[in-house]
Amino acid sequence: MISQIIFSLIFIAAVVCFTLQVRKIIRNINLGKSINRSDNPKERWRIMAKIALGQSKMVVRPVAGIMHIFVYVGFVIINLEVLEIIIDGIFGTHRIFSFLGGFYNFLIGSFEILALLVLIGVLVFLARRLIIGLKRFSGVEMTAWPKSDALYILLIEVLLMLAFLTMNAADHKLQILGYSHYIKAGSFPISGFLVGLLPNSASSLEIIERSCWWFHILGILAFLNYLPFSKHFHIILAFPNTWYSNLNNKGKFNNMDAVTNEVKAMLDPSFAPPPADAIGRFGAKDVQDLNWVQLMNAYTCTECGRCTSVCPANQTGKLLSPRKIMMDTRDRLDEVGKNTEKHGKGYDDGKTLLDDFISREEIWACTTCNACVEACPVNIDPLSIIIDLRRYAVMEESKVTGSLNAMFSNVENNGAPWKYSPADRLNWAEKE
Amino acid sequence: MNSTIKIPTMAEMMAAGEKPEILFWVGCAGSYDERAQRITKAFAKILTHVGIKFAVLGTEESCTGDPAKRAGNEFLFQMQAMVNIQVLDGYDVKKIVTACPHCFNTIKNEYPGLGGNYEVIHHTQLIQELINDGKLKAEGGNFKGKKITFHDPCYLGRGNGVYEAPRKALEILDADLVELKRCKSNGLCCGAGGAQMFKEPENGKKDVNIERMEDVLESKANVLAVSCPFCMTMMNDGVKHFNKEQEIEVLDIAEITAKENNL
Numbered sequence: 001m002i003s004q005i006i007f008s009l010i011f012i013a014a015v016v017c018f019t020l021q022v023r024k025i026i027r028n029i030n031l032g033k034s035i036n037r038s039d040n041p042k043e044r045w046r047i048m049a050k051i052a053l054g055q056s057k058m059v060v061r062p063v064a065g066i067m068h069i070f071v072y073v074g075f076v077i078i079n080l081e082v083l084e085i086i087i088d089g090i091f092g093t094h095r096i097f098s099f100l101g102g103f104y105n106f107l108i109g110s111f112e113i114l115a116l117l118v119l120i121g122v123l124v125f126l127a128r129r130l131i132i133g134l135k136r137f138s139g140v141e142m143t144a145w146p147k148s149d150a151l152y153i154l155l156i157e158v159l160l161m162l163a164f165l166t167m168n169a170a171d172h173k174l175q176i177l178g179y180s181h182y183i184k185a186g187s188f189p190i191s192g193f194l195v196g197l198l199p200n201s202a203s204s205l206e207i208i209e210r211s212c213w214w215f216h217i218l219g220i221l222a223f224l225n226y227l228p229f230s231k232h233f234h235i236i237l238a239f240p241n242t243w244y245s246n247l248n249n250k251g252k253f254n255n256m257d258a259v260t261n262e263v264k265a266m267l268d269p270s271f272a273p274p275p276a277d278a279i280g281r282f283g284a285k286d287v288q289d290l291n292w293v294q295l296m297n298a299y300t301c302t303e304c305g306r307c308t309s310v311c312p313a314n315q316t317g318k319l320l321s322p323r324k325i326m327m328d329t330r331d332r333l334d335e336v337g338k339n340t341e342k343h344g345k346g347y348d349d350g351k352t353l354l355d356d357f358i359s360r361e362e363i364w365a366c367t368t369c370n371a372c373v374e375a376c377p378v379n380i381d382p383l384s385i386i387i388d389l390r391r392y393a394v395m396e397e398s399k400v401t402g403s404l405n406a407m408f409s410n411v412e413n414n415g416a417p418w419k420y421s422p423a424d425r426l427n428w429a430e431k432e
Numbered sequence: 433m434n435s436t437i438k439i440p441t442m443a444e445m446m447a448a449g450e451k452p453e454i455l456f457w458v459g460c461a462g463s464y465d466e467r468a469q470r471i472t473k474a475f476a477k478i479l480t481h482v483g484i485k486f487a488v489l490g491t492e493e494s495c496t497g498d499p500a501k502r503a504g505n506e507f508l509f510q511m512q513a514m515v516n517i518q519v520l521d522g523y524d525v526k527k528i529v530t531a532c533p534h535c536f537n538t539i540k541n542e543y544p545g546l547g548g549n550y551e552v553i554h555h556t557q558l559i560q561e562l563i564n565d566g567k568l569k570a571e572g573g574n575f576k577g578k579k580i581t582f583h584d585p586c587y588l589g590r591g592n593g594v595y596e597a598p599r600k601a602l603e604i605l606d607a608d609l610v611e612l613k614r615c616k617s618n619g620l621c622c623g624a625g626g627a628q629m630f631k632e633p634e635n636g637k638k639d640v641n642i643e644r645m646e647d648v649l650e651s652k653a654n655v656l657a658v659s660c661p662f663c664m665t666m667m668n669d670g671v672k673h674f675n676k677e678q679e680i681e682v683l684d685i686a687e688i689t690a691k692e693n694n695l
Contacts, residue, residue, distance in 0.1 A: 251591025252541035256506045260546065263510040283504065312621040312644075317637030365634040368502045368626030369586040374617050390504030404503055407630035411508055415494030416460040417630055426490040428462070428469040429439035429476075 007089035007217075014221035021228035025299055028337040032292030033280070037244040044243045047379075052242040057377040061306070064128075067121040071157070074118035075235070078164070081111050085217050095171075098185030108186035112168060115161045116190045122157045129154075136305035139314075141324035146231065146303050153232045160219050167212035169194035170205045177202050234302035238378045241300040244293050245379040250370045253387060258282065259395075283391025286352040287333045290388060297380040298330035307372035307382060313365040320365035322372035322382035328357035329385060354389050363389045364401070437473075437480050441490040442523045452487040454479075455525045457539065459532035460495050461661035467668065468661035474690035475531050475555050481695050482567045486529075492519050496538040503627035510546060513538075517548035531555040531686060533587040533660045534625075540592070554588055556598040556659045556685050563600055572692040575607040581653035583612065583644065583667060584619035585660035598659045601685045605692065607655075612647045620644050624662035645670030648680065659685045 038044075050056045055072065059065030084097050098104050128134050129150060137150070169191035174182035176195075179202040188195075198205060227233050259282065261273035284290050307322035308314050314321050332353045339347045354360075366386045373381050393399050400408075407417045415422045445452055456479065462472040479486045497512030516539075520528075528550050530536050540552035562568040580602055588594045595616045602609050614620045623633070623640025633639055645667065648656050656671075658664050667682045683691075 249537075249541050249592050251537040251587045253501060255510065255542060255545045259506045259510050263507065263514055266511070267514055282506070310618070310620075312623060312640045313634070313636070315620075316640050316643050318634045320634075361634050364631070365636075366626050367586070367621045367623060367628050367640065369621035370590040371586075371618075371621065374590050387502070387504060391506055392504075394504035395507060400503070401631055403631040404627060407499060407503070407627065408505055408508055411495045411497065411500050411512065415512075416464060417495060417499050418460065418464055420464045422491055422494070425458075425463045425493060426439070426441070426488070428458075428464075428472055429488075431469060431473070 001092065004090060004092045010218065010221065011086065011089065014225060018224050018228070021225070024337060024341075025228055025233070027340075028333050029292050029295045029299065031288050031333070031336065031340075032290050032295040033288075035291040035293055037246075037293055040247060043247060044245070047245050047247075048239055048243040051245075051377070051379060052238045055377075057375075057379075060375075060377075063124075064304075067124045070114075070117040070121035071125075072235075074114040074121070074161075077114055078111050078118070080107065081164075082217070082220055085213070089217060094181050095183070095185045098183065104185060105187040108168070109189050112165065112188060112190040115164050118157060119161045122154050122161070126151070126154050126158075136309040139305065139308060139321055139323070140319075141321055141327050142303070142305075146327070149230050149232075150303070152226070153230065156219065156223050156226070160216060160223070163212045163216040163219065165191045165194060167209055167216060170198055170209035170212065173198055174202060174205050174209060177205075179206070231302045234300050234378065237296060237300035241296055242379050244296065246381060246384075250373055253384075256282070256391070281392060282395040283393070284385070284388035285354050285392045285396070287329060287336055289392070290329070290385060294381070294385055294388075295329070295333055297382075297385075298326050298333060300378055301326040301330065301380055302378075303327060304377065306375040306377065307380070310371040310375045312367055312369060312371065318361075318365040319359065320362045324362070325358060325382040325385055326380060329353060332357050354392060358389060360393065360399075362386075363393070437477060439476055439490075440487045441492075442487045442525075443490070443492065445487045446523060450485075451524070453485045454527045454529050455520070455523075456486045456488050457528050457530035457532075457535055458488055458493060459530055459535040459661065461665075462531055463493070465661060465665065467664055471531055471661060471664065471684040471686050474684065474695070475686040477690050477695040478559065478562075478568065478686060478693070481693060482562055489519065489523075494519075496535045498534040498538040499627045499630060501538070501542070502625065503630075509542075513543055513546045513548065517543060517546060520548060520550065525550055527551045527553075529553050529555055529558050531659075531661070531684070533585040533591070534662065537587040537591050554592075554594060554597065554659070556588070556601065557594065559685060559689050560597040560600040563604060568601075568689060568693055570601075570604040570606065570689075570692040572694055573606060574691050575605045575655065575688070577607070578655055579608045579610055579651070579653045580605065580655040580657055581610050581612055581648060581651045582615070582657045582659075583622065583648070583663055584616055585658070585663050586619070586621050586625050588659060589619055590617055598657070598685050601689050602657055605688070610651050610653060612651050614647055620647060622660075622663040622666035624666045629662050629665070641666040641670040642673055645674060649674065649676070654680060655688075656680055656682045657685055657688060658682060 055069055058068050087096050088094060129137050168188050171182060172188045172191060173195050175184050264271045265273050281289060287295060303323060305323050311320060311322050339349050363386050368383060370383060373383055410417050410419050414420060458472055461468040494516055495512055497509035501509035528539060533554060536552055536554045539550060559568060582598060582602060621640055622644055656667055658667055664682060664684060671677055671680050671682060
């Protein structure tokens with residue numbers, strides 16, 4: 001009885017804490033500007049099903065892709081078992097779903113196989129980080145925290161899976177001994193191999209079974225509360241992030257409405273621009289100037305580095321790293337969120353995304369080739385942030401290199417990016 | 433390839449009370465850049481050869497605003513766009529073909545939101561169509577025994593999902609077609625996009641076109657096919673960097689097609 005009460009209290013506390021943290025993230029995302037990304041819902045569901053649920057962009061790199069599917073499928077399906085654990089914990093039952101009989105055996109057996117696959121996947125991932133040392137897991141933005149974050153996640157998953165299998169092994173052995181309430185239930189294709197390693201005394205087995213049970217569920221609840229502070233939050237945001245994907249051709253950059261009104265007024269003096277709602281700045285200097293999808297992108301990023309590994313600027317040794325753009329946006333947004341909490345809305349800490357987090361050198365190295373957008377397994381768009389930062393530098397500050405300024409003035413005066421006379425535009429036709 | 437052909441302008445056509453089937457949007461590079469002018473000529477010859485009634489805007493054409501937009505100058509882009517749309521609509525243009533993926537992308541995707549609605553195709557798409565209709569062939573035999581590879585332009589490939597059209601003109605050649613190790617949606621940029629063409633690169637280990645040229649060298653191709661005037665410049669610079677002018681020829685899809693049709 002006492003353990004039921006303790007369990008229920010911990011469970012409620014874990015869910016409440018998690019909800020509070022998620023609400024903070026939602027609040028931060030809502031600091032962004034509005035953008036309509038709810039058109040064409042049919043297509044959006046299709047994209048979410050294909051890319052998030054179906055992992056279609058993950059398998060572009062087969063080894064990481066298949067291992068990731070092991071971990072992902074394992075995670076989703078083994079959570080059915082967590083449901084049973086929670087019910088058992090609250091009501092003091094043991095294996096409440098065992099009445100399902102043969103189907104229950106099938107379920108437990110599948111969970112065990114999945115747990116083994118998760119272990120294999122996670123061990124491969126650990127090896128890629130610790131032994132092989134894949135290049136894309138390093139880089140200037142991969143400082144101490146992002147690196148340990150990744151290892152913590154993998155380590156927790158190893159421990160959870162080991163606890164799950166050990167628990168089953170002990171339970172299985174107790175079932176064989178016919179001890180107490182350990183009725184015959186489940187099939188144990190993997191943990192069956194561990195039975196021999198366990199002690200024979202029923203009381204020791206019960207201690208092991210109970211400890212693993214508690215460790216497993218407490219671990220899961222702790223992990224749940226780790227998510228909002230970790231890159232691992234992608235397991236939740238990957239779904240809305242793909243749903244709210246940009247559906248246009250990647251080459252299409254948005255036309256800024258605020259600019260359209262001004263340009264129309266310039267070309268046609270009789271044009272009366274609609275009343276502008278709270279004139280912001282052109283482009284983005286800080287996170288609040290970005291739209292909420294761009295901010296959600298930042299929280300979705302799991303720092304895999306596929307974007308950076310295909311970026312032409314990064315591959316040729318420039319400072320730009322699309323992953324850093326996303327991580328900087330997220331870190332700055334976290335900071336702005338904390339400031340809002342402490343000092344109220346609109347507090348100015350004297351810092352901005354541009355310059356304090358992302359340098360000019362980074363944004364000007366981009367070739368806008370869309371390789372990063374194409375590579376992202378969850379449709380994050382670092383390019384749109386780079387362009388919004390450039391827009392701020394150009395339109396609000398006129399702070400660009402001389403050669404770009406020359407290009408602008410050529411386009412403006414000669415109708416071409418080079419200094420040729422418009423009158424010579426058809427000269428090519430006369431040439432041999 | 434030295435016969436001069438008549439290039440009709442929209443103004444002339446209008447004055448004569450005629451209307452072309454398609455507007456050939458030449459673009460700044462195609463108009464002014466000496467190397468790109470040869471692509472423009474080759475494509476104009478193809479249009480003439482197959483009997484498509486076309487016209488150019490000539491001196492009435494102006495930059496689409498692409499480099500300004502990618503460099504963050506939305507004002508300048510929209511000014512250019514609005515003026516161009518006025519000109520295009522003034523001639524009641526319905527269909528546009530261009531040999532520049534940047535012009536193609538901008539007019540196709542970004543002009544509609546500003547009131548400019550046209551059917552826009554890239555020249556490789558028109559060439560593909562003409563090959564499928566049997567109007568263009570590959571009978572020159574100029575590429576027999578040669579190894580040819582293709583460099584995907586970002587704004588045609590990833591930008592707009594066009595991967596097969598430019599390959600069509602190469603597939604029908606009597607040549608050995610090889611893919612670069614990074615191709616199609618995984619293709620590596622030439623380094624010119626995003627207004628990089630008009631500025632010095634940031635500090636780094638090397639230039640992007642050198643990195644790309646290494647892919648080309650690895651493919652052992654003798655002919656590097658491109659379909660963008662900016663890729664043409666970058667890749668030619670890459671060839672020169674490695675002193676491979678004797679071994680590797682960089683040609684646009686239009687030039688290859690014109691050559692094979694003896695134009």
